[in-house]
Amino acid sequence: MAQGIVNKVGFKVGATDPASIDLSAYVTSFTLTRSVDSIETTAMGDTGHRYVAGLQNNSITVELINDDAASAVLQSMNTLFATNAYFKCALDKSSVGSAANPFYSGLILVDTITPINGDVASLGIQSLTFQVSGAITVATTGTF
Amino acid sequence: MSDTDNDKANAEWLVKIGQTATAPAPKPVTKKDEE
Numbered sequence: 342m343a344q345g346i347v348n349k350v351g352f353k354v355g356a357t358d359p360a361s362i363d364l365s366a367y368v369t370s371f372t373l374t375r376s377v378d379s380i381e382t383t384a385m386g387d388t389g390h391r392y393v394a395g396l397q398n399n400s401i402t403v404e405l406i407n408d409d410a411a412s413a414v415l416q417s418m419n420t421l422f423a424t425n426a427y428f429k430c431a432l433d434k435s436s437v438g439s440a441a442n443p444f445y446s447g448l449i450l451v452d453t454i455t456p457i458n459g460d461v462a463s464l465g466i467q468s469l470t471f472q473v474s475g476a477i478t479v480a481t482t483g484t485f
Numbered sequence: 486m487s488d489t490d491n492d493k494a495n496a497e498w499l500v501k502i503g504q505t506a507t508a509p510a511p512k513p514v515t516k517k518d519e520e
Contacts, residue, residue: 358492358496424504425499425504427495446492447491448495448498448499474498475491475494475495475498476491476494478488478491478492479488
């Protein structure tokens, strides 16, 4: 894949490693944000601010159709609520891992869920943001 | 820190915070991993 729409994202969660509950079919929007703290090291003699990378500070923002079937969104999130859950995500779940399609995994703190969310004329969804606990593992081999 | 180290650190941290009882055994090294 070179350029393209984002319609093949894979997203798995679970209480054990590797994450095994595949919620991809319920994802309507997905953002993985990778970030590090910027630590200022500016000292005498510098003519501009200088920074080095600090700790990772990553997050996932996902919108999920709130399907209430077993192993779907509602029951999975209710089970994982208030725990650190394993996750795995990829730009294209159907392709093997590569530099163009890395698999990202690690832990997220499931601190917020919206088991009831919607109005009379809309599809029930969960629109969630999770902090990643610790660093992210990036794999460029294997399958999703 | 390698990716394997990160997975190990995550598992050990879950034990430390009391979410899991013991760290899972390390994944077996496959021939593919060694290449």
